[in-house]
Amino acid sequence: MADNPIEQFGIHPIATNASLAMVGGAVLAAWFFNWAMKPAALVPNRAQVVAEGAYGFIHGMLKDAAGTEGVKKFLPFVFTLFLFIFMANMLGMFPGVFGVHHIFTPTSQIVVTAALALMVFFTVIIVGFAKNGMKFFKLFAPSGVPGYILPFVILIEVISFFSRPLSHAVRLWANILAGHILLKVFAGFVPALIAAGGFYGILSILPLAMTVALYGLEFLVAFLQAYVFAILTCIYLNDALHPGH
Amino acid sequence: MADNKPPEDALSDLRRRVNAARGEGASDAPPPQSPASLAMRYGGEFGAAVIVGALLGYGVDHFVHTTPWGLIVGMGLGFAAGVVNVVRVAQSYSRANPIDPNAPSVPDDEED
Numbered sequence: 285m286a287d288n289p290i291e292q293f294g295i296h297p298i299a300t301n302a303s304l305a306m307v308g309g310a311v312l313a314a315w316f317f318n319w320a321m322k323p324a325a326l327v328p329n330r331a332q333v334v335a336e337g338a339y340g341f342i343h344g345m346l347k348d349a350a351g352t353e354g355v356k357k358f359l360p361f362v363f364t365l366f367l368f369i370f371m372a373n374m375l376g377m378f379p380g381v382f383g384v385h386h387i388f389t390p391t392s393q394i395v396v397t398a399a400l401a402l403m404v405f406f407t408v409i410i411v412g413f414a415k416n417g418m419k420f421f422k423l424f425a426p427s428g429v430p431g432y433i434l435p436f437v438i439l440i441e442v443i444s445f446f447s448r449p450l451s452h453a454v455r456l457w458a459n460i461l462a463g464h465i466l467l468k469v470f471a472g473f474v475p476a477l478i479a480a481g482g483f484y485g486i487l488s489i490l491p492l493a494m495t496v497a498l499y500g501l502e503f504l505v506a507f508l509q510a511y512v513f514a515i516l517t518c519i520y521l522n523d524a525l526h527p528g529h
Numbered sequence: 530m531a532d533n534k535p536p537e538d539a540l541s542d543l544r545r546r547v548n549a550a551r552g553e554g555a556s557d558a559p560p561p562q563s564p565a566s567l568a569m570r571y572g573g574e575f576g577a578a579v580i581v582g583a584l585l586g587y588g589v590d591h592f593v594h595t596t597p598w599g600l601i602v603g604m605g606l607g608f609a610a611g612v613v614n615v616v617r618v619a620q621s622y623s624r625a626n627p628i629d630p631n632a633p634s635v636p637d638d639e640e641d
Contacts, residue, residue: 436606443582443603443610451577451614455570508566519621 305388306396309371317367342366342514349518350525358521361407365400366514372396373460373506377499391509392464394457401453404517412524423527452516459509463502470495567622574618575611582607 299307320331328336342363346355369391376389390396412420424441425434470491477488586603590596 436609439606440610440613443578443585443607444613446585447574447577447581447607447610447614450581451573454577455573458569458573459566512566512570 301388302390302393302396305375306368306372306390308387309375309390310368312375313367313371338367339363345515346518346521349515350522353525354518354521357411357525358518362514362517362521365404365517366510369400369456369513370507370510373510374503376460376464377503377506389460389464391456392460394453397457398449398453400456400513401449404452404520405449408520408524411521412527415525416527420524420527423523448520452513452520456509456513459505463498463505467495467498467502470498570618571615574614578611578614579604579607582610 316331317335320335323329323332325332343355343359346359346362350358372390375387376392378387412423416422424438424445426437426441429437473491474488474495477484477491583600583604586599586601586606589599589603593599
């Protein structure tokens with residue numbers, strides 16, 4: 285690549301709007317929790333209630349799905365995933381500020397969600413083998429299956445296992461992408477109808493109302509998809525700790 | 530009087546009241562999923578299994594030179610795995626949302 289020793293001093297753009305939004309989401313989450321928990325008061329103020337509530341929410345979710353052992357091992361991982369996805373989704377809900385055309389939604393790129401889902405997938409495999417050794421293969425062979433259909437069941441279970449990261453990634457990506465496209469399409473009707481003039485201009489109130497309603501729905505989706513991603517992570521991680529259904 | 534109680538009693542009384550108040554208010558239960566998101570979940574689980582099965586079969590074809598049998602068998606197994614996935618999701622859904630025991634039964638529902 286670099287034959288020329290001077291090339292290392294070249295200036296390249298290293299940030300895209302996508303990477304900037306991701307860093308922004310991560311920094312925002314870290315800053316909020318540091319700021320909210322700084323007083324660490326016995327009787328919390330409002331910000332601290334939010335921070336503690338989020339922690340308790342994920343803690344309870346992980347405990348239900350993977351037990352106390354799961355909480356001990358995976359709480360930082362799941363909490364980080366949830367916060368990152370939630371912040372990325374929420375940042376994407378803001379229209380442009382400071383001359384930025386609009387804030388990018390990192391979770392609308394499948395490469396981002398696929399990376400997150402594969403991280404969970406490989407965590408399950410590595411922790412599963414490290415903790416259970418060969419017993420981890422019991423995940424693919426449910427007990428009580430007669431011997432003559434066992435090969436088929438194992439094949440089907442293996443495919444089912446490998447399909448997890450795909451559906452895990454696609455669900456978050458498709459929800460966010462579809463929601464933002466829908467918003468853009470309905471919002472685009474408004475200037476189009478106004479430009480048509482006359483009676484059509486009056487009609488433009490309808491897509492405007494729809495956009496406002498969809499915006500509310502998108503806020504719900506932004507939270508719900510982060511929640512769904514986190515709870516599926518909990519369920520998959522439980523398999524790593526307790527293989528064999 | 531409350532002041533005469535030992536501190537443990539006062540604390541446990543507080544805990545009891547906090548728990549009672551928590552039980553009445555909004556719980557930590559997960560937010561309800563909309564039917565549309567549930568449908569997307571079923572579809573995603575099924576489709577993902579079919580795609581992965583077909584890809585695995587295609588990969589087997591590529592390395593063992595059995596075109597097109599690996600793809601055909603892999604896709605069939607993928608469909609089976611998709612059904613397994615959907616059944617699992619449905620099971621976890623009905624475990625989380627049990628049927629109301631007071632719901633009226635449909636007369637024709639039973640096997641005669």
